Amino acid sequence: MTLELAATVTDRDVEVALEVADGETVALLGPNGTGKSTVLAVAAGLLRPDRGRVVLDGEELTGRRLVPPHARRTALLAQDPLLFPHLTALENVAFGPRSAGVRRRAARDRARGWLAEVGADDLAGRRPGRLSGGQAQRVAIARALAADPRLLLLDEPMAALDVAVAPALRQTLKRVLEGRTTLLVTHDVLDALLLADRVVVLDRGRVVEHGPTAEVLARPRSAFAARVAGLNMVRGRWSAGAVRADDGRAVAGSPSGPALREGDAAVAVFRPRAVSVFRHAPGGSPRTALDVVVTDLEPHGDQVRVRAGDLAADVTVHAAAELDLAPGVPVTFAVKATEVDVYAQ
Numbered sequence: 003m004t005l006e007l008a009a010t011v012t013d014r015d016v017e018v019a020l021e022v023a024d025g026e027t028v029a030l031l032g033p034n035g036t037g038k039s040t041v042l043a044v045a046a047g048l049l050r051p052d053r054g055r056v057v058l059d060g061e062e063l064t065g066r067r068l069v070p071p072h073a074r075r076t077a078l079l080a081q082d083p084l085l086f087p088h089l090t091a092l093e094n095v096a097f098g099p100r101s102a103g104v105r106r107r108a109a110r111d112r113a114r115g116w117l118a119e120v121g122a123d124d125l126a127g128r129r130p131g132r133l134s135g136g137q138a139q140r141v142a143i144a145r146a147l148a149a150d151p152r153l154l155l156l157d158e159p160m161a162a163l164d165v166a167v168a169p170a171l172r173q174t175l176k177r178v179l180e181g182r183t184t185l186l187v188t189h190d191v192l193d194a195l196l197l198a199d200r201v202v203v204l205d206r207g208r209v210v211e212h213g214p215t216a217e218v219l220a221r222p223r224s225a226f227a228a229r230v231a232g233l234n235m236v237r238g239r240w241s242a243g244a245v246r247a248d249d250g251r252a253v254a255g256s257p258s259g260p261a262l263r264e265g266d267a268a269v270a271v272f273r274p275r276a277v278s279v280f281r282h283a284p285g286g287s288p289r290t291a292l293d294v295v296v297t298d299l300e301p302h303g304d305q306v307r308v309r310a311g312d313l314a315a316d317v318t319v320h321a322a323a324e325l326d327l328a329p330g331v332p333v334t335f336a337v338k339a340t341e342v343d344v345y346a347q
């Protein structure tokens with residue numbers, strides 16, 4: 003199901019055109035108040051654009067008569083799972099198929115299947131009041147999928163969650179989004195990296211950059227993409243508690259989500275501020291030590307970003323001076339395993 007969207011919303015100063023190809027996940031990135039939710043609202047049918055059109059699977063949804071949200075076969079998942087409080091998780095998930103005319107037993111079977119798919123089968127009998135934020139969001143994902151949407155619209159689905167549960171949910175999303183046409187609004191570069199095939203960067207209501215995720219983040223042209231692209235990422239294979247790259251680098255960490263098997267393709271992701279910089283490799287601590295050569299130093303807020311090829315570390319100005327850092331200087335980047343997220347690729 004392909005989505006073509008062009009929308010001008012004059013009073014919000016939003017003018018955006020984008021496409022999501024069949025089976026593709028596109029992440030909408032951008033600073034606050036830049037029009038991301040507005041675009042989703044237009045796609046969902048909650049907001050009529052002043053100009054433009056929304057075409058899903060060849061069907062124009064914004065003709066003279068605006069196709070209303072419930073008739074679009076799109077599913078919108080927001081930060082707040084918005085489950086029906088008086089229904090159990092199973093009944094919440096079965097609601098969509100039931101409304102579409104599926105018989106009670108078949109709807110419940112389907113709901114069970116979707117709950118299992120998102121790792122929430124044990125929650126079937128619980129009401130939303132007895133679910134944690136992460137559990138409720140899993141149930142909400144199952145509910146969205148059970149309605150067999152042609153298009154999934156996700157508005158910061160992980161933003162309201164505890165950082166501890168977000169990685170596992172992200173892994174679940176990665177699995178269920180495979181092959182589904184999805185538009186995902188996010189602030190988090192990890193979501194874009196791990197979930198999106200392409201990114202569209204908005205700024206002040208306009209598209210300022212778009213392209214395949216890895217390309218945009220590797221060679222960002224907009225200030226926003228450059229800022230969000232600041233994560234370190236090492237790709238390789240999971241082996242003996244570390245992600246090992248072809249070039250010999252190994253980064254220890256703990257897998258988020260499902261267990262990895264030896265030899266599985268994996269990425270280790272960590273933030274520059276989690277990296278400590280040493281002139282001499284520290285001995286005896288449970289850290290990953292990467293021997294690198296400084297390529298660049300740049301101011302980054304009140305810190306200095308130390309770049310070494312594709313890796314970066316943030317250190318205080320004082321530390322940068324004390325270490326006498328300059329391009330060409332060999333140093334060790336050290337990062338604790340607890341600061342490293344490991345994901346299946």
Ligand SMILES: Nc1ncnc2c1ncn2[C@@H]1O[C@H](COP(=O)(O)OP(=O)(O)OP(=O)(O)O)[C@@H](O)[C@H]1O
Nearest residue numbers: 013014015016032033034035036037038039040041
């Ligand atoms: N319901 C509304 N009525 C009028 N203006 C709105 C409404 N919602 C948002 N706006 C305005 O439209 C513009 C775009 O906002 P929007 O919520 O789409 O941005 P966003 O990128 O999703 O922001 P955030 O990341 O903060 O959620 C902003 O100027 C905002 O103030």
